[in-house]
Amino acid sequence: MKIFRKKLHYIRGLKAGIPIALGYLSVSFTFGIMAVSYGFTWWQALLISAFNITSAGQFAGIGIMLTPGNYLEMVITQITINIRYSFMSISLSQKVDDKFKGVSRWILGFGTTDEIFAVSMTEEKVCRSYYAGLITLPFLGWTLGTLFGAILGNVLPDRLVSALGLAIYGMFIAIVVPEMKKIKAVVYVVALSMAMSSFFYYCPMGQKLSSGLSMSICAVFAAVIGAFCFPVKEEE
């Protein structure tokens, strides 16, 4: 009976993961294409995806990898781009049930992404089986998409590749915009962050910084300003 219930939770998680997996297919496909165009082999692209399952960190990462010995920049960039996962993990740690602890956190914590986090937050209590199910298909979508992109990328027509270039940003926008609609302060934080990143992008002085570093400066600065000017109320 207990095993049966676990199975049900797992299957429920699997189902919830289907749309995420589909979205990941298109984004990771783009990643595969991009990695190969940077000079990586298909298996290198696949390994990067299988070990990281993170969009932005990987896109920034392969750029850094092109220069030998840039280890510190890699560490700083990955920390700044991915630090949001820490915050998600903190939120998640408040939502899991009593059995979701110890080894299961060490293993399943690996699968936390923006979308998986967002979906899991819709649960009353997150149990291990559900979370494992939720992670499964997006992980497969992410790795297989990378593989297909890396292998098939060059046979795809340019028009299609160009169109897929927007997939990752479409997903980012779909995370940010609903929150901007709900909470006014997010609009200001997002606008400030975008304005700063445009400044770094177009101003010759800002171009000297690596994209990862300038991105984190924008993000941290905008969030700090947001926290000072619009403190989040208790119940949120």
Add this chain to the structure above:
Amino acid sequence: MELKEFFIYLFIMFGVTYFIRVIPFVAIKSKINNQWMKSFLYYIPYSVLAAMTFPAVLYATSSMLSAFIGLLVAVVFSYRGESLTKVAMLACIAVFLTELFL
């Protein structure tokens, strides 16, 4: 790129990304009460995504016009509360259609 170099980079990337996710998950068992920290934690995902998206999105396709239209479509449909997948797909389709006419 040398193979050794690749694996060093892969290892660093994996290590940072993995521990950034797992350490807080394993370590934090009580609730965070600091108001400022909570607010900062709340805003950072959105400010990161915003900085990552703009202006890079304008250069993500083969023409700025198609990227702009894709961006517009993504904003409109996400404003209407469509799912991540649907928004991403519709934005791609918008780019594709725009470029057919360029």
